[in-house]
Amino acid sequence: MIKPIFVLAEAALETIPDEIRNDRTVVRYCKKKRKNACEVLLDQSYHHKAILKLKDYEKRGRPDITHLSLLEATCIPLYFENRLKVYVHTIGDKIIEIGENVRLPRVYERFVGLIEKLYSKNVIVSSNKVLLRLYNGTLKDLIAKLKPSIVIGLSRLGKESNLKNVALFGLKYERPIFIVGGFAKGTFKDENKLLMDHIFSISKYSLDAHIVVARLLYEIEKNWI
Ligand SMILES: C[S@@+](CC[C@H](N)C(=O)[O-])C[C@H]1O[C@@H](n2cnc3c(N)ncnc32)[C@H](O)[C@@H]1O
Numbered sequence: 001m002i003k004p005i006f007v008l009a010e011a012a013l014e015t016i017p018d019e020i021r022n023d024r025t026v027v028r029y030c031k032k033k034r035k036n037a038c039e040v041l042l043d044q045s046y047h048h049k050a051i052l053k054l055k056d057y058e059k060r061g062r063p064d065i066t067h068l069s070l071l072e073a074t075c076i077p078l079y080f081e082n083r084l085k086v087y088v089h090t091i092g093d094k095i096i097e098i099g100e101n102v103r104l105p106r107v108y109e110r111f112v113g114l115i116e117k118l119y120s121k122n123v124i125v126s127s128n129k130v131l132l133r134l135y136n137g138t139l140k141d142l143i144a145k146l147k148p149s150i151v152i153g154l155s156r157l158g159k160e161s162n163l164k165n166v167a168l169f170g171l172k173y174e175r176p177i178f179i180v181g182g183f184a185k186g187t188f189k190d191e192n193k194l195l196m197d198h199i200f201s202i203s204k205y206s207l208d209a210h211i212v213v214a215r216l217l218y219e220i221e222k223n224w225i
Contacts, residue, residue: 004176004220005085005146008069008209009139009153009192011182012062014092015119016042023050039120041112059091059183066182067111068210070104078221087142088182095137102131139179139192149173151197154180154216155187156206158199166200167219178220180212 016037020026029046030037044051044061051061066088078084080101088096096118105111114132118124124132143151150173152166161169170176179196181188193199202212 002171002174002176002224003083003085004170004178005087005148006073006213006217007087007089007139007142007177007179008066008073008182008213009089009179010059010188011066011069011088011090012060012184013066013088013090013115013182014042014060014094015116016040016047017054017092020047020050020053023047023053026050035116039116041116041119043112056091056186058185062182062184063112063115064108065184065209066115067104067108068208069180069182069213070098071106072210072214073217074098074102074104076217076221078217078224083224084217084220087146089137089139089142091183093136093138095135095142097133097135099129099131099133140195143177143195146175146177148175148177150175151177151179151195153188153193153196153199154178154202154212155193155199156201156203157187158201161200161202163202163215163219164223166202167216167223169198171220171224178216180209180216182209 016026021037026047030040033040041063042061051057054060073086082100086098118132118134122134152170
């Protein structure tokens with residue numbers, strides 16, 4: 001049976017990295033939240049200046065992208081009916097596995113609270129069911145574990161196509177992985193691009209990740225016979 005897998009990759013989701021833990025604004029922010037920096041998510045809205053000191057700063061500190069993308073992926077019939085598996089791979093090489101029938105918080109602050117708890121406990125359980133699990137791993141590790149029949153990436157810089165054709169192409173395979181970048185600017189790292197069998201562009205515009213996720217998954221839902 002066909003079981004597509006959706007991966008949000010290189011997601012701009014991480015706790016405050018060591019390099020900026022002593023930054024004045026970061027220290028003040030953590031004090032206000034009464035948490036250690038390692039328990040607080042890096043967020044452009046609050047740590048903008050400090051983020052500029054980080055390598056690849058344009059691809060860091062946007063948990064809202066993961067929030068919106070995961071809502072698009074988990075609030076649809078495809079997911080309710082357990083016909084889609086969902087993962088997040090983060091810029092810091094962590095993997096988040098989304099369990100079945102997970103209802104993520106709609107409110108951003110609550111989502112942040114949940115993910116901060118996940119980073120400190122590595123697992124979120126409710127009624128004896130694992131909702132979210134966090135572990136170390138590169139995108140290559142994740143793909144090796146999932147053993148897909150094909151890996152399809154989406155990027156503005158890919159081969160021109162449209163989402164219907166991308167969905168139909170992937171659905172010819174039993175275990176297709178569809179990868180969308182969970183960052184605001186830039187492109188996938190070369191080492192991750194090399195893991196993709198095909199990279200498709202679906203518009204001349206650079207679209208927000210959650211728009212691509214919503215449209216892609218809708219095409220998969222519609223065209224899955
Ligand atoms: C905001 S974009 C990242 C910016 C990047 N310059 C780009 O256009 O691919 C986030 C993700 O959405 C997807 N995306 C955005 N625009 C796309 C397009 N025109 N074609 C295919 N995927 C796109 C890609 O997976 C990308 O990594």
